[in-house]
Amino acid sequence: MITLKTGQTITPEQLAEVFKASAINRPTEDLQRLETMLQHSNLLVTAWDKDRLVGVARSLTDFSYCCYLSDLAVDRDYQAQGIGRKLIEKTKEEIGERSALILRASEEAMAYYPKLGFDHVDNCFVIPRSF
Template identity: 40%
Template structure:
């Protein structure tokens, strides 16, 4: 597997890997314009490509390179999961942002157990935080998604 920082990842490739992962259900894959803005405004994009250069995983983050790094997307093609690709993408993002930054992510409900196993002695040192507060997008209405 080849891991690289790819600031010029295309919206089409990103959408494709989102659709081959479980993340498409929670991302605006039907809006190329929105996905393009998401990519253009990310500080770091790390990709995983197999030996045929197929994009099989991506991590997208916003960071100040000093204090915090928000890992907003972690997607791995379902056919390539359970091979350590997600773990390697997280480590690559954190390394590129600076290991002195605090890595922050919000787990999708179905991914909570995945991140929990990254906190054990075999993991990468992730710790669950007891609280998180969000303001939903205006399009979700004042009380959030229904």
């Protein structure tokens, strides 16, 4: 049985492991950077199979107007079980109805998010990171 937790502290090593297991492209070898990512997130929803971290939804939000879902990752062994959907639903519950939930999808996930109620928008701009 999968348990969702909000605000559960995780280590950079745990985050790296779930990123690797999910095949999401993140800097998994840079634990300091992952630590900083965790420290500066203000909404973390995690999925657990007993004591094993199997999913993460990491967001930055003001809990009033908008929420940027920066990372949605589910271990490949646990995908196609609705865990990603549950992580998003819990994130939406935490931010409330007045906040927009925004994310940037990888090419591989472009067909996934509309199934969860996300609208595709073209009015987005990005200044890419240098590395």
